Amino acid sequence: xxxxxxxxxxxxxxxxxxxxxxxxxxxxxxxxxxxxxxxxxxxxxxxxxxxxxxxxxxxxxxxxxxxxxxxxxxxxxxxxxxxxxxxxxxxxxxxxxxxxxxxxxxxxxxxxxxxxxxxxxxxxxxxxxxxxxxxxxxxxxxxxxxxxxxxxxxxxxxxxxxxxxxxxxxxxxxxxxxxxxxxxxxxxxxxxxxxxxxxxxxxxxxxxxxxxxxxxxxxxxxxxxxxxxxxxxxxxxxxxxxxxxxxxxxxxxxxxxxxxxxxxxxxxxxxxxxxxxxxxxxxxxxxxxxxxxxxxxxxxxxxxxxxxxxxxxxxxxxxxxxxxxxxx
Numbered sequence: 609x610x611x612x613x614x615x616x617x618x619x620x621x622x623x624x625x626x627x628x629x630x631x632x633x634x635x636x637x638x639x640x641x642x643x644x645x646x647x648x649x650x651x652x653x654x655x656x657x658x659x660x661x662x663x664x665x666x667x668x669x670x671x672x673x674x675x676x677x678x679x680x681x682x683x684x685x686x687x688x689x690x691x692x693x694x695x696x697x698x699x700x701x702x703x704x705x706x707x708x709x710x711x712x713x714x715x716x717x718x719x720x721x722x723x724x725x726x727x728x729x730x731x732x733x734x735x736x737x738x739x740x741x742x743x744x745x746x747x748x749x750x751x752x753x754x755x756x757x758x759x760x761x762x763x764x765x766x767x768x769x770x771x772x773x774x775x776x777x778x779x780x781x782x783x784x785x786x787x788x789x790x791x792x793x794x795x796x797x798x799x800x801x802x803x804x805x806x807x808x809x810x811x812x813x814x815x816x817x818x819x820x821x822x823x824x825x826x827x828x829x830x831x832x833x834x835x836x837x838x839x840x841x842x843x844x845x846x847x848x849x850x851x852x853x854x855x856x857x858x859x860x861x862x863x864x865x866x867x868x869x870x871x872x873x874x875x876x877x878x879x880x881x882x883x884x885x886x887x888x889x890x891x892x893x894x895x896x897x898x899x900x901x902x903x904x905x906x907x908x909x910x911x912x913x914x915x916x917x918x919x920x921x922x923x924x925x926x927x928x929x930x931x932x933x934x935x936x
Contacts, residue, residue, distance in 0.1 A: 623765060626757035630766040631773045637750050638777075645731050645747045646781045654702035655681035657728070661688055661715055663764045664707040664771065671705070671775035678783045687715035691722075698726040705731045707775075709751075709767050711739025720744040733774050735767050749774050810897050811890030813930070814913045814923040815841055822847055822921070825854055825878035829865060832857055832877060841924050843910040846881045851920045853912055855881030889916045890923075894930050901927055 649656060656675055660668035668684055675682035683697055687706075704723050706716050711734040720741060723730050732745035735752050742748045751774055757765040821835035821844035832844045836859070843858040857880055865872050865880060888897050888911055901908050909927040914920065 619759065623757040626755070627766045627769040630753045630757070630770050633754075634751060634770045634774060635777075641747055641749060642777070642781075645749060645778060646785055648703060648729060648731060648747060649680070649778065649782050650785050652701065652703040652729075654699055655683060657683055657685050657697065657702050657704045658707070659685045659687055659690065659704060659716065659719070660707040661686065661713060663768055664709055664713070667768060667772050667775065668705070668707045670772065671707075671779065674776065674779045675782075678779060679786075680782065687713065687719060690719055691715070695722065695726075698728065700727045702726060702728050703731065704728045705733065705775075706741065706745070707733045707751075707771055708739075708741055709735035709764055709771070711736040711741045713741070716741055717744075733771050735771070808894050809890065810888050810892045810894065810913055810925050811922075813894065813932075814890065814925045815929070816923045817921060820845055820921075820924045823877060824848075825876065825881070827877050828873065829857075829862065829875045829877065829880055830873040832880075833862060833873065836862075841910060841926060843912075843924060845912050845921055845924065846877050847921060853885070853887065853914055853919065853921045854878075855883045856885040856910075856912055857881050858908075858910060885912060887912045887914045888925060889914065891916075897925060898927075898930050901930075 656672070658668040658672040658675075660666075665684075665686060672682045672684040685694055685697060706719075708716055711732075717740045720730065721744075729746045730744070731747045731749070732741050733749045733751050734742050734745075736742065737748050737750050737752070751767065751771045753766040753770055755761050756763055756767060757769075819839055820841060821832070821839040823831055823835055823844055823846055825846055825848075827846075836842075836844050843856055845856055846854045848854050855877075857877065861880065861882065865875070886900065886908065888900060890913055897911070901911060907927075911925050912921055913923045913925055915922055
């Protein structure tokens with residue numbers, strides 16, 4: 609590794625470590641003002657207006673979207689546009705959250721008295737609490753840092769991370785205080801993978817029994833290979849006479865068996881199958897099915913779907929089915 613590469617690596621590690629330390633320090637400074645801020649957000653009857661400019665404005669915009677994702681009516685207001693007509697978004701009682709590293713951002717200082725005319729309480733996340741904005745705000749959260757994380761101590765690195773972390777902490781505390789559930793969260797994320805996993809159940813995306821390779825224990829491994837070629841889902845299910853699941857054999861199992869000597873393909877499936885295989889119920893949420901398949905020492909890519917009461921096989925779920933982009 610060259611000296612330049614080593615320097616770049618050490619710089620990157622140092623920057624991330626300094627930002628992490630700054631966030632830890634800010635967390636340790638949290639006090640009753642944070643609890644007051646959370647209560648203020650929870651109790652507001654109007655919307656929450658995030659306001660900032662520059663890098664603080666970008667963070668404010670991100671935090672506004674985070675609050676929207678947990679069901680809080682929220683908008684972003686650009687500080688310089690606010691004084692040119694965008695204050696029309698306000699209704700009496702709306703809450704304002706301003707972000708400023710210096711606590712003396714000229715556009716925000718100019719707006720502070722204006723917010724009062726809209727009967728808006730102001731919560732400020734500031735890099736300097738002893739500042740013009742700090743003196744005028746109703747609640748102030750301390751986002752100060754000892755130094756920025758970049759080598760020149762100029763870029764808003766540590767300060768930006770602390771401000772973002774404080775905003776995320778507010779959103780998380782508000783979520784908990786309101787008893788917000790994962791089902792409610794899914795309502796606001798219906799289009800992405802996260803919403804899909806929260807909203808849909810295994811039964812919505814599984815492959816039905818008529819599209820699954822199904823055999824009996826007296827069948828041979830050769831039969832399983834042929835059936836899995838016809839129904840290429842990565843596994844075959846071995847059933848008892850009453851359609852309950854006896855076990856499963858996967859593509860991986862077959863590859864491992866073929867490394868053995870002898871007439872492996874003529875082996876009966878009762879000698880090859882995996883008994884007591886992991887199964888899921890059709891009403892299991894995709895998020896939970898994903899956890900069951902991945903959060904284990906050896907991940908699995910396919911799982912049988914069985915009826916909870918009768919234990920009869922209903923279909924097969926693949927990891928790919930959980931991760932596919934579009935709703936079925």
